[in-house]
Amino acid sequence: MSSSQQSEPPRPSSHTAPESPNGAEGAQPSRTQVIRVPRLALLGVGLLLFGTGLTAASWPAAMGWLLILPIVAGIWVFRVRTVISPEAITARRFVGSDVIAWESVAGLHFPDRRWARVVLTDKSEKSLPLVRFDLLPQLAVASGGRITDPYAAAAAAAEAEAEAEARDLEDGDDGENGDEQAAKEQ
DSSP states (O other): OOOOOOOOOOOOOTTSOOOOTTOOSSOOOOSOEEEEOOTTHHHHHHHHHHHHHHHHHHSHHHHGGGGHHHHHHHHHHHHOEEEEOSSEEEEEOSSOEEEEEGGGEEEEEOOTTSOOEEEETTSOEEEOTTOOGGGHHHHHHHTTTSSOOHHHHHHHHHHHHHHHHHHHHHHHHHHHHHHHHHHHHO
């Protein structure tokens, strides 16, 4: 006789998402957004190390200083990031970092297709490394609504406009149908 063919739910492992407390499926999104250089950039650092290593090995006395370049690039890849959380914005640069409380933020500014700059209440600005305009939806979620999502606002406006247009068409159709019926009766 064969064993029971009933399926059992899988056991939780390190590869499965934790169960959410409200019973919803899947993992809950994190409220903290970390924006950093992709780790794939280390491949470029390795290639830079290879190229400068060959040059430095061929003439160590004159070209040995070139080995500093991949070290600097590697430090930049690991260090530079912007962390947006409901509590504050942390901008970590190659040298130094800033923690900016939300109470001192007046807005965001994107000058000339560069990284974002946060405008403070005292009218000064600080750069946010690696933050671009296309990341605003994630930043809006991580900021807890302090940063508005222009894409969501545009979608809501387009939806409201479509609903208004649909209502106008319905109202226009009713008026035309009434005119047609009045013409037929005469």
